[in-house]
Amino acid sequence: MKKYVQIILLACCFLFILSGCGSSNDSKSASGQKYLMLVQNDTDGFIKQIMDAAKTQAQNQGAELTIKSADGSSEVQLAQLKQGVKEKYDAILCRPVDADTAQEMEAVAKEIPIVFFNARPSNDLLMPNRFIYVGSSELAAGKYQAEYILEKLGSRDEINVMILRGENGNSAAQERTLALEETLKESDKKINFVFNDTANWDADTAKKMVEVFLRTKQPVDVVACNNDVMALGALEVFEQNGLKPLIVGIDATTEAQSAIKEDRMQFSVLQSGSQQGEYMIKAANQLVNKKRLKDIKYANKQETAIWVPLSKIDKSNAQ
Amino acid sequence: MKTNRKKKRSIKVKLTLTIIPIVTILLLILVGLSYSISSKMLQRDANDLLESSVKSQATRIESWLNENLSAFQTAKKTIETTNPSLEQLPRILDGYYKFDSDFPDGLFIADNQGHFYKASQSDIEVSNPTSEIWFKEGMTHVNMAFGTPHKQGNEEVISASGIINTPGDPLKVIAGNLTLDRVSTIVNSFISMKGASAFLYDQETQKIVADREKSFVSQVLGQSNQPKFYQAMSKELKKNAEVSLKIDGNLAVSRKVNGTNWVLVSYIPEKVILSGLSKLRLIMVIISVFSVLALGILIERMTNRVVKPVKDMTSVIKTMADGDFTVSVNNNGDDEIAEMGHSIEGFIQYMRNMIQSITHISSGLQEQAKTSEMISRDMYDASESQSVSMDELNNTVDQLSLSVNDIAENAMQLAQIANDTKQNSNLVEEKMNETVEISEKGRSEMQQVVNAMQNIQQSINDLESSIGRVGTASSQIVQIIQIIGEIAHQTNLLSINASLEAARAGEAGKGFAVVATEINKLAKNSADSVSQITNLISEVNTLVEEAVTQANHSSDDILNSSQLIRTAVDSFDSIFQNIQQTNQLIQDVVDKIDLVDQVATNAAAISEEQAASSDEIHATSETTLTQAKHISNHSKNVATEAHKLADSSQQLANQVKRFKV
Numbered sequence: 001m002k003k004y005v006q007i008i009l010l011a012c013c014f015l016f017i018l019s020g021c022g023s024s025n026d027s028k029s030a031s032g033q034k035y036l037m038l039v040q041n042d043t044d045g046f047i048k049q050i051m052d053a054a055k056t057q058a059q060n061q062g063a064e065l066t067i068k069s070a071d072g073s074s075e076v077q078l079a080q081l082k083q084g085v086k087e088k089y090d091a092i093l094c095r096p097v098d099a100d101t102a103q104e105m106e107a108v109a110k111e112i113p114i115v116f117f118n119a120r121p122s123n124d125l126l127m128p129n130r131f132i133y134v135g136s137s138e139l140a141a142g143k144y145q146a147e148y149i150l151e152k153l154g155s156r157d158e159i160n161v162m163i164l165r166g167e168n169g170n171s172a173a174q175e176r177t178l179a180l181e182e183t184l185k186e187s188d189k190k191i192n193f194v195f196n197d198t199a200n201w202d203a204d205t206a207k208k209m210v211e212v213f214l215r216t217k218q219p220v221d222v223v224a225c226n227n228d229v230m231a232l233g234a235l236e237v238f239e240q241n242g243l244k245p246l247i248v249g250i251d252a253t254t255e256a257q258s259a260i261k262e263d264r265m266q267f268s269v270l271q272s273g274s275q276q277g278e279y280m281i282k283a284a285n286q287l288v289n290k291k292r293l294k295d296i297k298y299a300n301k302q303e304t305a306i307w308v309p310l311s312k313i314d315k316s317n318a319q
Numbered sequence: 320m321k322t323n324r325k326k327k328r329s330i331k332v333k334l335t336l337t338i339i340p341i342v343t344i345l346l347l348i349l350v351g352l353s354y355s356i357s358s359k360m361l362q363r364d365a366n367d368l369l370e371s372s373v374k375s376q377a378t379r380i381e382s383w384l385n386e387n388l389s390a391f392q393t394a395k396k397t398i399e400t401t402n403p404s405l406e407q408l409p410r411i412l413d414g415y416y417k418f419d420s421d422f423p424d425g426l427f428i429a430d431n432q433g434h435f436y437k438a439s440q441s442d443i444e445v446s447n448p449t450s451e452i453w454f455k456e457g458m459t460h461v462n463m464a465f466g467t468p469h470k471q472g473n474e475e476v477i478s479a480s481g482i483i484n485t486p487g488d489p490l491k492v493i494a495g496n497l498t499l500d501r502v503s504t505i506v507n508s509f510i511s512m513k514g515a516s517a518f519l520y521d522q523e524t525q526k527i528v529a530d531r532e533k534s535f536v537s538q539v540l541g542q543s544n545q546p547k548f549y550q551a552m553s554k555e556l557k558k559n560a561e562v563s564l565k566i567d568g569n570l571a572v573s574r575k576v577n578g579t580n581w582v583l584v585s586y587i588p589e590k591v592i593l594s595g596l597s598k599l600r601l602i603m604v605i606i607s608v609f610s611v612l613a614l615g616i617l618i619e620r621m622t623n624r625v626v627k628p629v630k631d632m633t634s635v636i637k638t639m640a641d642g643d644f645t646v647s648v649n650n651n652g653d654d655e656i657a658e659m660g661h662s663i664e665g666f667i668q669y670m671r672n673m674i675q676s677i678t679h680i681s682s683g684l685q686e687q688a689k690t691s692e693m694i695s696r697d698m699y700d701a702s703e704s705q706s707v708s709m710d711e712l713n714n715t716v717d718q719l720s721l722s723v724n725d726i727a728e729n730a731m732q733l734a735q736i737a738n739d740t741k742q743n744s745n746l747v748e749e750k751m752n753e754t755v756e757i758s759e760k761g762r763s764e765m766q767q768v769v770n771a772m773q774n775i776q777q778s779i780n781d782l783e784s785s786i787g788r789v790g791t792a793s794s795q796i797v798q799i800i801q802i803i804g805e806i807a808h809q810t811n812l813l814s815i816n817a818s819l820e821a822a823r824a825g826e827a828g829k830g831f832a833v834v835a836t837e838i839n840k841l842a843k844n845s846a847d848s849v850s851q852i853t854n855l856i857s858e859v860n861t862l863v864e865e866a867v868t869q870a871n872h873s874s875d876d877i878l879n880s881s882q883l884i885r886t887a888v889d890s891f892d893s894i895f896q897n898i899q900q901t902n903q904l905i906q907d908v909v910d911k912i913d914l915v916d917q918v919a920t921n922a923a924a925i926s927e928e929q930a931a932s933s934d935e936i937h938a939t940s941e942t943t944l945t946q947a948k949h950i951s952n953h954s955k956n957v958a959t960e961a962h963k964l965a966d967s968s969q970q971l972a973n974q975v976k977r978f979k980v
Contacts, residue, residue, distance in 0.1 A: 124374075168462075168578060197460035209461060212482055215490050216431075216458050 033063040035284055036084040037093040038077055040119075042069040046251070046273050047095060050117065053277025054093065061285060074098045081108050091284040095119055099171065106131050113287035115280050120171055126304035129293050133305040134280045138172045141269045142179030144312050145248045148267045149222050150187050152246055159184070160219050162195040162245070164206050164234060166226040173198070176226045176250060194218040201226070203233030210237035222246045228256035228268055235265055252313040260318040268318075270311040279306050330629075331622040335615060342614055346607040354600050358593055362570065365512075365592040369572045370563060372512035373585040377574040379509040380519070380583060384465060384576070387421050391463040391479045391495050394426055398493065402485045405436075412438045415495075422495045429454050430489035443496075444472065453478035457492035465579055467524050468499055468537055475499040475537045477528070499536050503529035506583070514591035518549075520573075522560060523580040525553070552584060565589070628656045632663060642978045644671050671980045678975045685968035692961035695954050702951035709944040716940050720933035727926035734919035740838060741916055744909040751902045754852070758895050765888045788862050796855055799848050800897050806848070810841050810908050817915055 037054060039047050051067055058065035066089070070077035074097045084092060085108060092109055095118045096102055102121030105114060109131075116126075116133045126133055153159050161184065166173025184191045195213045199206040206225065213220070214237070223238070223245050225231035231249030238245060249256050252270035259265035282296055283306055293303040300307060311317075394415055403411055408428060415425035416438035427437040429448030437443055448454055456466035457480030465479050480494035506519050506529040519529035520540055527535050535545055541553030548567040555562050556573060560582050563572045571586040631649060638646045644667055648660040817838070 174577065193459060195459050197462050197464075208484070212461050212484050215488075216482070218458070 033061075033090040033285065033288055034088075035063055035065045035091050035093055035281070036080075036087075036089040037065060037067040038080055038084075039067065039069050039095045040077070040097040041071055042067070045253070046271070047118065049273030050095075050277040050280070053274035054281050055277075057278045057281035061281060063281065063285065065281075070097050072097055074101050077101070078104065078108065081105055085109060085112060090288045091115065093117065093280050093284060096121065102131075113284065115284050115287070117276060117280055120305075122171070123304070126302075128303040129287060129290075132283060132287070132293060132303070134276055134283055135305070135308065136271045136276070136310045137307045138175035139179040140307075140310055141250045141271075142176040142181075143183050144269050144310065145176075145224050145250065145267065146180045146183030148248055148312070148314070149184065149224065149246065150189070152266065153189075153221060156189065156221065158190040158192065160192045160194045160221045162210075162213060162220045162223045162234075163193060163197075164209060164223065164225040164230045165196070165198040166201045166230075168198050173201075173226045180224055194220055199225070199230045199233070201229060203229050203236075206230035206233030207237045210234045214241055214243075220245045222248065225249045227251050228253045228265075231265060231268075232256060232259060235259065239264070252311075252318075257313060257318040260313060260315055263315060266314065268313045270313050272308055272311065275308045279308055330626050331619060334618050334622055338618055339611060339615055343607075343611055346611065350600065350603045350607060353603065354596065357599065358596055361592055361596055362565075362589070365587065366563060366570055366572070368512050369515060369570055369585055369587055372510065372515060373517075373572045373574045373583055375511055376506070376509045376517060376585060377576050377583045380506060380581075381577050381579075383421075383505055383509075384578065387419070387495075387497060388463050388465070388479055388578075390419060390422075391426065391481075391493070394495075395463055395481060395483060395493050398428075399483055399485050405434075408436045409439060412436060413440070416440050421501055422497055424496055426493055426495045428483070428491050428493045430491045431458075432489040434489070442472075453480045453494040453496075454492050456480050457482060457494055458490075463493075465497075467521060467580070468526055468528055470537075471496055477502070499529055500533070503531065503533070503536060505529075507531050510585065512585070512587060515585050515587040517583060517585040519576070520556060520582045520584055521580055522556075522575075522582055525557075528581055548586065552586075556582060556584070625656070628652065628660065632656070632660055635663065635667075639667065639670070644674065645979050670978075674975060674978045674980050678972065681968050681971040681975055685965060685972060688961055688965035688968050692958055692965055695957035695961050699951055699954040699958055702947055702954050706944060706947040706951055709940060709947050713937065713940045713944060716933060716937045720930060720937055723926060723930040723933050727923055727930055730919060730923035730926050734916060734923050737912060737916035737919045741909060741912045744905065744912055748902065748905050748909060751898070751905055755895070755898055755902060757853070758891070758898055762888065762891050762895060765884070765891055796852060796894060799852055799855070800894070800901075802844075803848055803901055806841050806844055810838060811911075813837050813841070822918075 035058060037051065039051065042048065042051065055065055055067075066084075068080045068084075070080060077094075077097050078101065081092065081094070089112065092105075092112055092114045094105065094114055094116050096105065096116060099116075099119045099121045102116065102125045106125065106127075113129075114131045116131070117135055120133050120135060120138075121131075125131065149159065149161070163177060163180065165177050181193070195209070195216070195218070197209055199209050206229075210223075210233070220243070223231065223234050225234060225248070228249035228251045231247050232255055235247050238247070246267075247265045248267040249265065250269045252268040256265060256268045260268060279296065279298065283293065286293060286296055293299045293306070294301075296306060298306045298308055398408075398411060401407075401411075412426055412428065415422075417423050417440075418425060424441050424443055425438045427435065427441065427443060427445075429435045429445070429451070431449060433447065433449055435445050435448040437445075445451060452469045453466060456464075456478065461482045461484050463479045463481040465477050468475055468477050470476070471478070474496075476496040476498050478494045478496050480492055483491040483493050485491070502519065506517055510517050516531060518527055518531075518535070520526070521528050525539050525541075526537050527540050528537075530536050535549075538545070540556070541550045543550075548569050548571075551566050552571060552573075555564065555566065555571075560575055561573055565571075568590070569586040569588050570592065571584060573582050573584040575581070576583055628649075635646050635648050647667065648664045651657070
């Protein structure tokens with residue numbers, strides 16, 4: 001009996017020592033780490049902004065950053081990821097071509113942490129301190145739009161709102177719309193959603209939608225779009241028809257900002273690509289060192305995401 | 320012994336009473352723990368399962384809706400592409416009638432001028448198309464989308480609608496209906512978890528869109544006729560659309576259905592989840608009961624085997640307790656009990672040796688006790704005889720004391736006599752003093768005689784003869800004085816004798832009495848002599864008177880006689896002096912007698928001290944006697960004790976004899 005107890009105790013000690021050794025060996029300084037950044041394409045302006053910031057931050061930390069573009073193909077992206085795993089990168093930074101493939105990516109990455117950005121996989125695919133998301137809150141963006149509308153039209157009892165959404169099924173589009181609608185509904189005003197359809201993030205589609213809407217002859221006070229591209233498309237049609245509703249967008253693109261300066265468009269929300277790039281690298285370093293995400297600013301409670309703050313852009317601060 | 324036996328519990332009972340409860344408790348804890356852990360695990364698993372079920376269900380509902388939507392969308396696209404004339408429109412719509420089981424009524428179109436187009440066989444009745452919900456909803460989007468549940472005829476439906484994007488007026492809205500019955504069927508047939516139920520809830524209107532229970536459909540969630548769970552759930556859903564919680568005995572998970580305002584709620588009673596667990600618990604309890612029983616039997620068997628040698632040993636020990644040390648212990652084995660047997664074997668051996676030596680010692684002791692009893696008896700006898708001797712001694716001392724007392728008494732008497740003698744001699748002295756006085760008087764009278772001689776000179780002749788007589792008388796006085804001197808001498812001797820007698824008083828006080836008489840006689844003699852002297856002196860007086868008369872006759876004679884008288888006076892002086900000397904002597908005698916008295920007194924005192932001493936001797940011998948009596952008592956006690964010791968050692972010997980060795 002005593003012998004068995006001894007054997008068990010010894011086994012426990014042995015395991016404990018092994019595990020202790022394992023964990024202590026994993027600690028590395030940021031310098032010398034290798035990160036692989038996968039993007040859906042490297043031509044998008046916002047993605048470029050993120051890439052540049054990430055490069056700078058990696059350089060500052062003494063880490064090596066490799067960037068690969070999948071040119072819009074999930075399969076290419078997965079192949080790139082597999083290659084990266086073989087080459088033993090310390091962490092993967094990924095803008096998935098399709099956020100639904102995140103599960104497969106996580107399966108391929110195994111122990112290597114992944115920092116997703118710009119397109120967010122569903123919540124249950126994010127794991128604390130392992131598979132995380134760095135980005136800005138889509139809900140906050142929608143909420144800022146609604147708050148701006150309510151502030152601008154504070155004197156009105158009834159507001160007629162036209163909504164142009166992004167792609168159906170896109171989480172960003174869904175969240176932005178949801179927060180916008182909810183915040184508006186929560187006000188004491190009567191909100192009439194006179195039009196609410198998707199324009200697939202696209203200016204031309206937005207134009208067509210506005211043209212159809214105008215045929216319904218319904219009044220409109222505000223046009224809220226899930227992005228600036230659609231907002232600018234809508235703006236064009238309204239201007240052609242001599243109408244001047246409030247137009248609010250998201251992304252604060254250069255065109256949108258100049259439109260805001262010219263008071264043709266009223267409001268947009270700016271995601272800081274450079275800040276996102278910076279925090280991605282910081283988060284990657286933290287994960288590689290097996291440290292908690294909560295030590296990084298803007299991390300959420302569940303330690304599955306870092307919410308880089310947004311800035312509100314109106315005539316006063318548009319550039 | 321009997322009361323002890325009542326309290327006694329066998330090892331078997333003790334072991335059983337200890338181990339069985341402990342094992343039972345441990346098993347209960349084990350069952351309880353495994354039940355609670357597995358119930359937690361099951362609940363977690365069930366929750367995960369329910370979540371994934373809801374997710375897949377929501378996805379399937381979504382895709383089902385999207386399927387229908389895309390069917391509508393395709394139809395709409397066809398219409399938009401072909402842009403049919405108003406006449407062509409009903410024919411196209413006829414093509415969709417009963418085209419799909421989900422929307423058997425097919426599609427229908429209305430324009431903003433109040434025209435309504437439907438399949439010819441469709442029985443939808445619309446009086447004012449522009450006021451219809453689906454029309455209003457359709458006006459807000461180009462892409463087909465579902466709206467809120469509403470009543471179409473007798474049926475609860477949801478409509479998918481959208482603006483037909485064709486140029487030119489009037490603006491047309493196309494729509495298709497899905498009955499909520501159909502939705503309910505779809506919703507519940509997509510449940511992937513066994514035992515779970517689901518309902519669909521519209522966030523916009525807070526109505527139930529789909530439920531297995533038809534009566535609930537299109538009711539506002541949380542009405543009083545609905546189960547408690549629905550009411551609780553409605554509160555939760557108002558707070559948050561997507562929840563995962565345990566509520567009213569159910570696990571519940573809700574998910575939004577994308578592209579709609581709907582929330583899918585799936586729930587499963589905990590009972591269902593834990594039913595398998597209850598079976599597991601039952602099995603575990605049965606196994607536990609069986610193991611406890613098996614353990615009980617095992618303990619019974621084991622203790623029997625283990626206790627058997629102990630029982631053997633107990634019987635050996637009992638025999639030993641009865642005094643029989645001829646037994647021995649059977650030893651085979653190498654366990655603790657065998658070791659105990661070895662020890663008992665050793666103990667028996669040791670006891671045997673010890674009892675033998677005790678027997679030996681007790682017999683020796685008995686002998687010794689007897690010897691000491693005898694010695695003490697001898698001692699008693701000796702002390703007894705000592706006591707008798709002491710008694711005798713005491714009597715002797717008593718007698719001695721008596722004798723000493725007699726001596727003391729005699730000495731006292733002597734002292735008394737000496738005292739008396741002293742008084743008598745004092746009397747003598749007094750008389751002598753009187754004599755001296757008288758003689759002094761005589762002297763003075765002699766002086767008168769002398770004076771008369773001078774006056775009477777005539778009878779000097781007569782005086783001469785008288786004076787001759789006076790001369791003879793005075794010679795006689797001289798003789799008497801001599802006698803007195805002898806007496807004094809003899810008294811002196813006697814007194815010496817008396818003192819010697821007194822010194823020897825121890826032998827006899829009687830001699831002294833004789834001496835005292837002698838002294839008395841001598842005193843009488845001296846008194847007689849004194850009286851003779853007095854008589855003689857009175858004769859002298861007479862003679863003197865005769866002489867005086869004769870002097871009267873012859874003054875001449877007086878002159879002749881005066882010389883003689885002077886001589887007589889001188890003689891008288893000498894007599895006087897002698898008397899005084901006698902007096903002195905008597906004084907001395909008295910002093911001596913005083914000494915005798917003192918000595919006699921001392922002798923009395925000494926003999927009294929002697930008596931006291933002999934009293935002390937007596938007391939001492941009395942004490943010694945008491946001591947001797949004590950000694951005899953003690954030696955008597957010693958004898959008794961020695962006897963008792965002899966008895967005890969006899970008993971010890973008897974006791975030891977009880978042991979068989």
